[in-house]
Amino acid sequence: MLKAVILIGGPQKGTRFRPLSFEVPKPLFPVAGVPMLQHHIEACAKVPNMKEILLVGFYQPNEELTRFICSAQQEFKILIRYLQEFAALGTGGGIYHFRDQILSGGPEAFFIMNADVCSEFPLPEMLNFQKEHGEPSSFVIMGTTANRKQSMNYGCIVENQQTNEVLHYVEKPSTFVSDIINCGIYLFTPEIFQHIGAVFQKNQQDIDEQTNGNGWHRAEAIRLEQDIFTALAGQGKLYVYKTPAFWSQIKSAGSAIYASRLYLNQYHKTHPERLLGPNVSIGTGVTIGAGVRVRESVILHGATLQDHSCVLNCIVGWDSTIGKWARVEGTPSDPNPNDPYAKIDSETLFRDGKLTPSITILGCNVTIPSEVIILNSIVLPHKDLNRSFKNQIIL
Ligand code: GDD
Ligand code: GTP
Numbered sequence: 001m002l003k004a005v006i007l008i009g010g011p012q013k014g015t016r017f018r019p020l021s022f023e024v025p026k027p028l029f030p031v032a033g034v035p036m037l038q039h040h041i042e043a044c045a046k047v048p049n050m051k052e053i054l055l056v057g058f059y060q061p062n063e064e065l066t067r068f069i070c071s072a073q074q075e076f077k078i079l080i081r082y083l084q085e086f087a088a089l090g091t092g093g094g095i096y097h098f099r100d101q102i103l104s105g106g107p108e109a110f111f112i113m114n115a116d117v118c119s120e121f122p123l124p125e126m127l128n129f130q131k132e133h134g135e136p137s138s139f140v141i142m143g144t145t146a147n148r149k150q151s152m153n154y155g156c157i158v159e160n161q162q163t164n165e166v167l168h169y170v171e172k173p174s175t176f177v178s179d180i181i182n183c184g185i186y187l188f189t190p191e192i193f194q195h196i197g198a199v200f201q202k203n204q205q206d207i208d209e210q211t212n213g214n215g216w217h218r219a220e221a222i223r224l225e226q227d228i229f230t231a232l233a234g235q236g237k238l239y240v241y242k243t244p245a246f247w248s249q250i251k252s253a254g255s256a257i258y259a260s261r262l263y264l265n266q267y268h269k270t271h272p273e274r275l276l277g278p279n280v281s282i283g284t285g286v287t288i289g290a291g292v293r294v295r296e297s298v299i300l301h302g303a304t305l306q307d308h309s310c311v312l313n314c315i316v317g318w319d320s321t322i323g324k325w326a327r328v329e330g331t332p333s334d335p336n337p338n339d340p341y342a343k344i345d346s347e348t349l350f351r352d353g354k355l356t357p358s359i360t361i362l363g364c365n366v367t368i369p370s371e372v373i374i375l376n377s378i379v380l381p382h383k384d385l386n387r388s389f390k391n392q393i394i395l
Pocket of ligand 1: 007008009010056057058085087088089090091094113114115116117153154155156171172181182183184225249
């Protein structure tokens, strides 16, 4: 049997997602109309023999997460549990801490996925690839091609082109290493815990050798990328499955709109009933007046778009109101359409001391009056604006 683990991080993460992540944990933010995580879960539930999905993170158990897990279990008819780390243990530390839970019932393999990616999730393809490559207990990383410059924002993989073995792995290198990048989706066998365990032992020894005995936290903090993959590369154990399908990271709110578009394109094939408009997702209880125009946007539940308002490249927060004839507009941060390998830049909010033009975000319960223009701005929750704004963070 198989299992899957989704790394959902915790409250200190997702800072580029503010102010939206104040209201809802980032992994539950809606992408193409459903919580970001639901796309992972849906893909896992389709894999034959998948018995359980474990969400590993350091959020306090909270109502939204509990409610989501409950409804996803029912919808996808699969066991889902949340396992909370006592602190941020890193991408390898969390799964090591919960290894007994992951291995209970004896899975022969399990997937590990970053929550903050969108993908077609070619999980059956990864299973086939694993059978065909290396020994049966080899580990598989899903990879994709990036352009030279952007590749350095990701984990970079040098492969043996004949065998697809990972020969070198460098996490976010400062100079070019390879244009094959790590997608944050892995297929492991239980043997991976021997490798993580070895790093844990070594961390503990290093800490014992230092005189301060207060380092037990740090021995448990392990990064899959730097601590495990870099060491496994070139050992005949680690292989890269390069996906031809879509993939993107979701770090900023702008990248959530791009990710929505990628999933909505896929819905043409998989869920035509879920399709709405030109990359528009509308939550429950939204009121839309006559003559309203919406494009490339996410309207969260309870919002009101009054008559003839125009919303382009925006995320409109829960219960916000946009007045008549108002225009709320942002600038898309799409990857360069002329470069087939371009990825979305989710880098900095500011460049040269100025807010970089990006999508406009209204936090929850914001009111925009009639006949104003809000352009490339971020409005914090509960603000009642009284005029037009351009390129500003409105606190
Ligand atoms: N449970 C848990 N505990 N999850 C964590 C922790 C932790 O301490 N730290 C990070 N995560 C989760 C995040 O929520 C996210 O889903 C994932 O692990 C990776 O997050 P980061 O550590 O911020 O890494 P990154 O996104 O900058 O880069 C990773 O993903 C890229 C692909 O999107 C790396 O794996 C790169 O190599 C890769 O290219
Ligand atoms: P191009 O950039 O050349 O495509 O011009 P455009 O104005 O057609 O494109 P844009 O994406 O800015 O707007 C798309 C459509 O939205 C327009 O054709 C109008 O129908 C509508 N629109 C634009 N601005 C407003 C506005 O302020 N209010 C309303 N109600 N609709 C608008």
